[in-house]
Amino acid sequence: MRQPITPPAPSVHGTRAALAAAALWAACLPALAQAPAAPDTATPGVAAPAAVADTPVQRGRYLATAGDCVACHTALGGAPMAGGLAMATPLGPIYSTNITPSKTHGIGNYTLEQFSAVLRHGKRADGALLYPAMPYTAYARTSDADIADLYAYFMQGVAPVDSAPPATDLPFPFIRPAMLAWNLLFHNARPYQSNAQQSPEWNRGAYLTQGLAHCGTCHTPRNPFMAEDNGRLLAGAELGGWYAPNITPDANDGIGQWSPQELVRYMRRGIVAGKATTGGPMAEAIDHSLHQLTEGDLHAIATYLLSLPAVSDGARQPAFSWGQARDDLASVRGQPVPALTAMNGAQLYDAFCASCHQAQGQGSGDGRLPALLHNTRLGHANTNNLVLSILQGVPRYGRDSIMPAFAQELDDAQVATLANYLLQNYGNPAAKVHAEQVHSLRAGTPVDQRLLTVVRWGLGLGVLALLLFGIWLVARIRR
Numbered sequence: 001m002r003q004p005i006t007p008p009a010p011s012v013h014g015t016r017a018a019l020a021a022a023a024l025w026a027a028c029l030p031a032l033a034q035a036p037a038a039p040d041t042a043t044p045g046v047a048a049p050a051a052v053a054d055t056p057v058q059r060g061r062y063l064a065t066a067g068d069c070v071a072c073h074t075a076l077g078g079a080p081m082a083g084g085l086a087m088a089t090p091l092g093p094i095y096s097t098n099i100t101p102s103k104t105h106g107i108g109n110y111t112l113e114q115f116s117a118v119l120r121h122g123k124r125a126d127g128a129l130l131y132p133a134m135p136y137t138a139y140a141r142t143s144d145a146d147i148a149d150l151y152a153y154f155m156q157g158v159a160p161v162d163s164a165p166p167a168t169d170l171p172f173p174f175i176r177p178a179m180l181a182w183n184l185l186f187h188n189a190r191p192y193q194s195n196a197q198q199s200p201e202w203n204r205g206a207y208l209t210q211g212l213a214h215c216g217t218c219h220t221p222r223n224p225f226m227a228e229d230n231g232r233l234l235a236g237a238e239l240g241g242w243y244a245p246n247i248t249p250d251a252n253d254g255i256g257q258w259s260p261q262e263l264v265r266y267m268r269r270g271i272v273a274g275k276a277t278t279g280g281p282m283a284e285a286i287d288h289s290l291h292q293l294t295e296g297d298l299h300a301i302a303t304y305l306l307s308l309p310a311v312s313d314g315a316r317q318p319a320f321s322w323g324q325a326r327d328d329l330a331s332v333r334g335q336p337v338p339a340l341t342a343m344n345g346a347q348l349y350d351a352f353c354a355s356c357h358q359a360q361g362q363g364s365g366d367g368r369l370p371a372l373l374h375n376t377r378l379g380h381a382n383t384n385n386l387v388l389s390i391l392q393g394v395p396r397y398g399r400d401s402i403m404p405a406f407a408q409e410l411d412d413a414q415v416a417t418l419a420n421y422l423l424q425n426y427g428n429p430a431a432k433v434h435a436e437q438v439h440s441l442r443a444g445t446p447v448d449q450r451l452l453t454v455v456r457w458g459l460g461l462g463v464l465a466l467l468l469f470g471i472w473l474v475a476r477i478r479r
């Protein structure tokens, strides 16, 4: 049985690339800690929802959707799962591979054990180690039963494509064997262990959040060694450009004042009136993956999120609480229109935004044109997402009303002037946008050269650790 799979819409942001870069950083020096220590009972796996549990292939399709495999394993305009999406890193591109069941170019010859080793250990069938641009660090939580269903889906539910994506070739010392040291020291390959003190719903949420849905890959900050900092689980992180906010239940810094229903709606639609909108990597995660999950699974994720330890960064009020409907347009309308370069914030807003977001920033009220007030986009201290929304627009898929991109119309100084005007009137007035910030976000993922050095040292040390471990092992065996 070959069932069609939804091809992903073209990735206009290159956010996957940014994510891959972030993941690579993460790979370079990691944290020892993994999932938060919880009283464990070894109840393996968490049952899939009955609605999708008819056959292994159907269950596997659902799990592949939850894992968003198609997003990375499909090149722009390419066949689904045939790989070839380049993820730019400062070290060179990492290409996703062909994971269709082609026997010549894909994973058609993989056994279940070999497939399982990819998801659990980041290890290819030929024994080579994968770079963590493939989020096996999260997928490792997946149960054996679910991996078997995923395998059934990839072998029987995906059309084989006989084409080879470009090979990944990173320079020394970022060679694949170096990942051995990294995995050895830091990767936790243990599947999710149910927590008997918690409800089945909570366990289902934890299983998905930590595992296939890999929320932490984006939302958990990196420690000084660029590894996921599990002391600040889901407390907000930069993905080279985009900012994935704090989604711990802190009342002001996180989602503590969102209801479970609002979280579910956000994961389903990406717009919750009075709370938040989306336009970046989260929109991709929603459009490719989360919006297709069952109500029960989204609710389970919300339940788990709201139970986590809150992490505060000292914000005094929630990011969604800022702003009120107001307008300065009376002061600019009826006046001679200045040259574009001489426009102030109110004039720029009137000229480019007010037609859709309305004179008072209140939006259309029917949810199609969102309000700019009471929107986290304008409430977070980190303003990168606001700038990127203006530059790139919001290319949500399958929507009739879209937010256009303004990168062509507006220069760096104008974007900064406009954004500061919006923050002052409709958002968090303490948050600021600078023209240099707009410049670097426009140029693409800002690559900090110091990070490159850190990474080189990181993997260099990894190799060293591996050597020392080898020597220690030999010495032990000889003794």
Ligand code: HEC
Binding pocket: 019, 063, 064, 067, 068, 069, 070, 071, 072, 073, 087, 094, 095, 096, 097, 098, 099, 107, 115, 118, 124, 125, 129, 130, 131, 132, 133, 134, 135, 139, 150, 168
């Ligand atoms: C964030 C991007 C990303 C996502 C999401 C992702 N992968 Fe990958 N995957 C990659 C990259 C990149 C590679 C190649 C890494 C390398 O060459 O070291 C890879 C490699 C693989 C391989 C090894 C194939 C081979 O060439 O032998 C398999 C199998 C695989 N992925 C399966 C999956 C499955 C199943 C999912 C969903 C549950 C998934 N991937 C989701 C990025 C991703």
Ligand code: HEC
Binding pocket: 019, 209, 213, 214, 215, 216, 217, 218, 219, 239, 242, 243, 244, 245, 246, 247, 255, 263, 266, 276, 277, 278, 279, 280, 281, 282, 283, 285, 290, 301, 305, 319, 376, 377, 385
């Ligand atoms: C590919 C990276 C990525 C993944 C995976 C991801 N997120 Fe996000 N998330 C983001 C980014 C970036 C934002 C900022 C908004 C945007 O992208 O439009 C965001 C925004 C959010 C917000 C809104 C917060 C606010 O203050 O506006 C919530 C809630 C959220 N994510 C929850 C989740 C959950 C739950 C998961 C896992 C089921 C998840 N995210 C997975 C990157 C990601």
Ligand code: HEC
Binding pocket: 270, 271, 276, 277, 278, 279, 280, 349, 352, 353, 354, 355, 356, 357, 368, 369, 370, 372, 377, 386, 389, 390, 394, 396, 399, 401, 402, 403, 404, 406, 418, 422
């Ligand atoms: C043609 C109508 C239109 C115009 C003009 C327009 N917008 Fe939008 N905007 C939208 C729509 C529609 C959305 C919601 C997109 C979605 O989520 O599907 C949106 C969303 C947004 C968001 C939230 C996006 C996110 O990533 O969370 C911001 C911020 C925004 N617009 C700012 C602006 C600014 C600033 C201007 C003027 C430079 C502007 N918009 C001009 C239609 C428009």
